[in-house]
Amino acid sequence: MQYTDEFKSMVAAFMRLPTEFPNVRPASVAQFILESGRGSSLLAREHRNFAGMKWRPEMAGVATKKLVIAPSETADFCSFESLEKFAEGYWIFLNRAPYEGWKAHADDPYDFIGFVGRIWAADPAYTEKVQNLIGEAEALIATLREPHVHTDGAPCCGGMIDPPEPMAHREKPAVRWDPSPFNWSRGGTRIDTVVMHYTTSRNLQGTIDWFKSPNNIHKTAAHYVIGRDGTIVQMVKDADACTHGNSQNRRSIGIEHSAAPGDPMTEPQERASVALVRWLMQEYAIAPERVIGHKCAPRATSCPGDLFAAYGATSASDCAAVTRAIQTWVRERVLAEGVIA
Ligand SMILES: [Zn+2]
Numbered sequence: 001m002q003y004t005d006e007f008k009s010m011v012a013a014f015m016r017l018p019t020e021f022p023n024v025r026p027a028s029v030a031q032f033i034l035e036s037g038r039g040s041s042l043l044a045r046e047h048r049n050f051a052g053m054k055w056r057p058e059m060a061g062v063a064t065k066k067l068v069i070a071p072s073e074t075a076d077f078c079s080f081e082s083l084e085k086f087a088e089g090y091w092i093f094l095n096r097a098p099y100e101g102w103k104a105h106a107d108d109p110y111d112f113i114g115f116v117g118r119i120w121a122a123d124p125a126y127t128e129k130v131q132n133l134i135g136e137a138e139a140l141i142a143t144l145r146e147p148h149v150h151t152d153g154a155p156c157c158g159g160m161i162d163p164p165e166p167m168a169h170r171e172k173p174a175v176r177w178d179p180s181p182f183n184w185s186r187g188g189t190r191i192d193t194v195v196m197h198y199t200t201s202r203n204l205q206g207t208i209d210w211f212k213s214p215n216n217i218h219k220t221a222a223h224y225v226i227g228r229d230g231t232i233v234q235m236v237k238d239a240d241a242c243t244h245g246n247s248q249n250r251r252s253i254g255i256e257h258s259a260a261p262g263d264p265m266t267e268p269q270e271r272a273s274v275a276l277v278r279w280l281m282q283e284y285a286i287a288p289e290r291v292i293g294h295k296c297a298p299r300a301t302s303c304p305g306d307l308f309a310a311y312g313a314t315s316a317s318d319c320a321a322v323t324r325a326i327q328t329w330v331r332e333r334v335l336a337e338g339v340i341a
């Protein structure tokens with residue numbers, strides 16, 4: 001099914017808007033699919049009206065009146081200046097007198113459209129057409145819920161529907177400061193990304209020495225290196241950039257984990273990594289989907305190796321599989337342990 005990009009953004013905006021009646025949403029999205037031709041209609045493209053809503057005076061707070069020559073008829077329709085206004089407008093439209101009683105049918109999307117459909121449209125087959133699209137609507141909603149990263153380094157589109165739960169405030173975990181000379185200015189770029197690496201060696205001191213060595217001609221470094229025993233060594237100030245993640249250097253914090261090829265994280269190392277990533281996300285308001293693997297920087301590299309093997313990615317995995325594994329790790333470890341009860 002082909003949706004316009006704006007259609008998907010609209011569904012995300014609609015899902016983000018809180019409602020007492022979440023079970024209605026798949027039926028509403030099915031209406032939007034049908035009414036707007038998956039976002040392709042003139043009303044959708046020019047007026048952000050994805051539901052064929054005619055102008056009604058109650059809509060004055062969220063929409064303007066526009067005479068539109070639509071395929072169905074020439075009439076006054078609602079024109080919305082933003083997707084958020086459209087989402088809000090849908091509920092206002094529904095809460096008008098003609099639909100009174102819909103809340104008694106709000107537990108089930110099929111029941112809901114069974115009640116609303118015959119009022120919404122003159123077409124006697126409208127209800128059945130919408131009901132046939134509820135499965136598609138549910139699949140689209142599920143797709144938009146999946147975390148995702150942008151491998152081209154584009155800023156995040158905010159594609160996640162559910163905002164992350166607020167995290168309990170955490171202090172920065174204890175670090176040992178052992179500075180590397182290989183750092184440079186971010187040039188004003190905001191920190192919004194964490195890049196996860198492995199060192200290909202279990203020797204923490206070896207990595208520290210390398211990030212200070214005159215033989216390191218590419219002057220590579222990382223902000224943090226986490227040893228097998230959970231020791232965290234900070235080598236570059238967060239405020240500065242360093243060379244670890246290609247296109248992501250200016251915007252990111254780099255975390256190295258001591259690990260030989262094939263090694264997953266040790267338990268103390270993972271605890272330290274979880275605590276550090278959680279603190280970084282909190283401190284710099286980093287979105288969960290912006291914790292990425294070096295592979296997605298993007299770069300042909302085995303990094304981050306087998307650190308996330310328990311979450312489904314190995315050194316042989318591609319960026320997409322590494323992303324899924326890291327996102328699972330963030331959800332199950334970093335966010336789960338930090339949520340306010
Ligand atoms: Zn995004």
Ligand SMILES: [Zn+2]
Pocket residue numbers: 196197198244294301303304
């Ligand atoms: Zn790396």
